[in-house]
Amino acid sequence: MKSSLIIIICLLCCTTASRANGLMELSSLKDPVSEVSERILTQAYKRIGITLKIRKFPAERALLASNAGSTDGEVNRIRGIDKKYANLIMIPTPVNYFEGVVFTKNLPFTLNGWDSLRPYRIVMRIGSKFAEKNTQDMTTIKVPTYGMAFHLLDINRADICLASRLTGLLQIKKLHLMGVKAMEQPLVKSQLYHYVHKKNKNIIPKINASLIKMHQEGLIEKIRAQYIEAITTIGGAVKS
Numbered sequence: 001m002k003s004s005l006i007i008i009i010c011l012l013c014c015t016t017a018s019r020a021n022g023l024m025e026l027s028s029l030k031d032p033v034s035e036v037s038e039r040i041l042t043q044a045y046k047r048i049g050i051t052l053k054i055r056k057f058p059a060e061r062a063l064l065a066s067n068a069g070s071t072d073g074e075v076n077r078i079r080g081i082d083k084k085y086a087n088l089i090m091i092p093t094p095v096n097y098f099e100g101v102v103f104t105k106n107l108p109f110t111l112n113g114w115d116s117l118r119p120y121r122i123v124m125r126i127g128s129k130f131a132e133k134n135t136q137d138m139t140t141i142k143v144p145t146y147g148m149a150f151h152l153l154d155i156n157r158a159d160i161c162l163a164s165r166l167t168g169l170l171q172i173k174k175l176h177l178m179g180v181k182a183m184e185q186p187l188v189k190s191q192l193y194h195y196v197h198k199k200n201k202n203i204i205p206k207i208n209a210s211l212i213k214m215h216q217e218g219l220i221e222k223i224r225a226q227y228i229e230a231i232t233t234i235g236g237a238v239k240s
Helices: 002-020 032-046 059-068 129-134 146-154 165-175 198-217 219-233
Strands: 023-028 051-056 073-078 088-090 096-105 122-125 140-143 160-164 180-182 188-197
Touching (some): 023 059, 032 051, 032 165, 032 188, 032 198, 032 219, 059 088, 059 188, 088 198, 096 129, 096 146, 096 165, 122 129, 122 146, 129 160, 146 160, 146 165, 146 180, 160 165, 165 180, 165 219, 188 198, 198 219
Parallel strands (some): 023 073, 122 140, 122 160
Antiparallel strands (some): 073 188, 088 188, 096 180
């Protein structure tokens, strides 16, 4: 117990020192949506004289680290995460957005809400909350990785794959899939927000103003569009 307390104190001291030296360290996830948000926040913080360092974690560990103060905050999360993780404060201007979409391969399909998926075999990654929550009584196939999910779609072992738009487009590029494409209309679209630990609350007005300015300049959407272009035009991937 004593050694654990010493480790926590050391982590907090290191983080405070980093903050004083114009460096902030944020928890993030290893996925394309978070990568876009990291690029956006890197620019936003650079404008206020702060350099970002990103630490990648599994989803729950990222929140535990930022809530404990061993990192300075979360790159992006949905609204309301601070109800459970009370040490985190949401920056009110969205940093990015999540689109949960349907991917198909040569399937004549008209999307009309979740119920229109019912006749089909639906593949998804285990732990994909938006997909699992809305398909509980449908024919689903759950696999450990998005690579496996898109492979099953490609070999016609599934009719529909559910993923974020950015994740799916990246898989299409990586796996060189032909004929697999995203439906334009998303099933789910959620704004994503940047959170900081309460010890950094003095920075909230500055970083929020920086994000507002970037929105006004169109820079946030430009960064997202550049990312999408990069993952849809290299290696013969299919645009959404």
